[in-house]
Amino acid sequence: MDLQDQLKNLFPEHTPEDKPNTPPEKDIWMQDEPIICKYEKRKGKPITILEGYTGGDGDFKKLAKELKTKLSVGGSFKEGKIIIQGDYRDNIMMLLKEKGFKVKRVGG
Template sequence: MDLKDQLKNLFPEHISSEEEKITEKKREVWLQEEPIICKYEKRKGKPITILEGYNGAEQDFKKLAQDLKKKLSVGGSFKNSSIIIQGDYRDKIMTLLQEMGFKTKRVGG
């Protein structure tokens, strides 16, 4: 039994800072019933990934776009209620969204 387990036994109602950060991240964006659609396109010969179908607030979707761009270290934008990420990152984006609790659907290819 390590120190963390002993502290949990002594103080069961206490939430550690690591657990608190995880629960805060899950509460940051509104989760939805329908899946987010993840598409792949080529525009002017360059590959892009497009995310559509978010039902929540526009500010939440913009924040999600910023988080994805930071985690993937790529460029992108938010236009017309869709996120556009430079490059073909469908698999990585879908795993990141599923870890956050979103349902995803892959479209095309």
């Protein structure tokens, strides 16, 4: 006897309601223009820069933290840009596309 059968025995008058499947609310503002993902070298070390986000800085900071956590890399948020240590353009573009962003690759 599984849990559903036990619940039916305990509450015979109850009929379960079907909840409509509503998509989860997105906590980050989506935009029409693509986010620019470019590659640079500073002091001989590769970095990936994301810029062109038109939403609030708080949303972009959340996105930066999430990217750094998922990629297990260091980085920062400065002057409206996300700077990730290393060349992770392909991984970042894939993660952003999964979230629903448009991404444009620039350079190399």
